[in-house]
Amino acid sequence: MKVVIIDDEQHSTNRILQLLEPYKNKLHIETFNEVACAIDGINTLKPDVVFLDVQIHDKTGFDILKQVDFLNFSLIFTTAYQQYAIDAFKFSAIDYLLKPVTSEDFESAINKAFERGERNQLSDKMDVLLSHLSSSKFSKKISLASIKGFVFIDIDSIIRCESSGNYTYIFTTDKKMHTATKTLKYFEELLVHHEFFRIHNSHLINLHYVKAYAKSGFVTLSDDCKLEVSVRRKEHFLKACNAILK
Template sequence: MMNIAVIDDEQHCTDRLLALLEPYKDKIETICFDTVDGAIKGIETLHPNIVFLDVQLHDKTGFDVLSSISNRNFCLIFTTAYEQYAIEAFKFSAIDYLLKPIAKDDFENAIRKAFERVEQNQLNERINVLFSHLYKEPTIKRISIPTKEGYNFLNITDIVRCEADVNYTHIFTIDSIKHTVSKPLKHFEGLLSNHKFFRIHNSHLINLNHVKSYAKSGYVTLLDNTKLEISIRRKEEFIKVCNRI
């Protein structure tokens, strides 16, 4: 029997999750909390396998829950009514989230992944990545890269470039390691464009801090001596961006 905790301060949202969980009632037990203090005590005492955690809980947040518990040995799924609130941070940390009102298809996809991987690998470290993107302290920002074994955690400043390979992306770091991820390059362009990354070609996203030189013939050389062509339609914008650095 699997224990599931639903943490939400709005009863209609809790009811929605309970209704979506109804088809699984033979293999789960569900307990609900509507305050931060109750959720903290409940998680520490009951050790749930899966936690649905609302972002906003009265005058506090779900992040207050996470920062106050020692037991993080569960699968975490955030729920939020705010489409932009913390979404980027969730993506950087590879922590699942559902937008309210929760659609059945989105829920089914999330719960399927949760059942397949009841204990989310390296959750503590991914929560640290999440917090690093939520708060404005001058910490080194990182990104969680899923692997077959779990996750790799990369400093964004250490990423030299990303290269498209159909629905996969190869990420090259300063230690000359190639990390392959089953997400398209567009996903990483969306995440990294505010961190001085620029897409010079359909196949290449580069870290502008790792640019060594640019040739008017339309090629850029990176600090690791990789030479890449800049597409004609992106050349003008690339020059403008470089002049602003």
């Protein structure tokens, strides 16, 4: 298995090399600290896994990805960026390691990279990531991990999310249901700034698709689905709805 490490800070590269030590007998590892060399290296080596720093001198890791011809690899970003960037990685379903890299985080990321089979979707994931990192007002997308791979949908098209154990059913405006291999809590935290509200332990809804609310405690959504709002969340729910209208 071929692994490429791209970072302009030698101590960061050394840290990844140290963490890869237990696997070195089955790996061919190359390191790069310049953008041009990294682009040539990826195109020539055609790696299985790439560790890519977000910031490389006066360029970014995204500059490299835009210029390489080969994208059939598992990508793991390494970054010192704060929460706004971390949220973008989560939306895109691209793995990342926050510097300084811990052994626990590394083990989780590298094991997923070794097992991963959806490398051919990296280009789509990058589109999602870049849309969230930009200040563009174009519709933002989310990568939904499923048993078969990934589905990329507009966040604005999500009407509601329904819990099913460790899975979540995502219902969209095109009348489709997607099964995601993440919990409802994961989506609640991810969509908190997109005006979604958890009305019940089992239901997370897009407030923009609320059509009616009855005194009986049931909300009707644009797809005519009726869901109960838990008593303890009723007050916060109504406040959130009123905030949307202002």
